[in-house]
Amino acid sequence: MTPPVFAHGSLRLYLLALLDEQPRHGYELIQALSDRFGGTYSPSAGTIYPRLSKLEEEGLVTKSADGRKTVYEITDAGRAELEARRHELDAIEDEVTDSVRRLADGVRAEVDEAMRSLRAELASAAREAKRAAKSATTATMNLSSESNRALHEAELAINEFRQQLRTDLRTHAHRGRVSPESVTLLKARLAQVRADVLATLAER
Template structure:
């Protein structure tokens, strides 16, 4: 179904804007729309071609054949209509930008939740290791130095948790930067979010599998 931003003839206006950038064939227009909306909207050929035909009938676009492809190009009349409806086009562009930004924010929220969960599990494992080391140290306190295995285990655990936290923070920052960059290009898709959630869940499971049982 066509999104609300393309109600009342707005899709044809957006098609004119895309053709004003450069001549395109139908599939390229579909791809361009999908990219602009971060994959949240991908029109079918049955949606695009009838509108292109209507634009051609009205003299707003022309078409030519390039091998087996039909290429559409905006006409002077099409540019005139585009310019006359520039405020409406700007409103559509703003809506597209907001839609992609909301999607990117959703991805970042999922990443943050996964990071917090993994940090909590690591912290819990660190506390458990510390308790275990304390018990071991106490049971051998009669003739064993407190700087033995128990102390070494606490230091090693603390160092590992600190390093893991640094890795998570660096990953979060890098991914956040990547998402912002791609969102500005309209390339963040729901499929990216699904893949990210699945991979983070698998990483968490793999990490937890290496931790000792409580």
């Protein structure tokens, strides 16, 4: 499990510091934290909003509607707590920077390993495509010239699609973006493409 970037109670203080600069929406607070740490730390809404609710319960921030968004603003009580703990902010920033650096190093190592694996997969796919193309050429020598060229082009297109999609899926998988819904959609679309192609073959 990845350790928390902020120690217990530190994120609360940092949110007060950001709201002391100006009132912000929840998303703006997330963006401000991401910008503050060079994009290496971007908290989720599930991390930020419960803490904002807690600060509101304690009277340290207030919220108001701005269209569909909610704006959070520090109160006098919030400023008083912030001033009382102002000396802790520099230490928190140093602590978070170190924590983020460790996380970034871990992510970098994972990406490097993923890239090595991906290069090996691509090399293997290229060899497989070359063998498949050679085999297809040999197997279709007795077909008519037009049919032979069409089959060859179709197999090259299938292999190219396979390589490209595998690369895309692996890239997004390392970002946590490949979902079961994506796989279901892929299967459905591939089945439909196959059915459409078979229909055109049956017409000839």
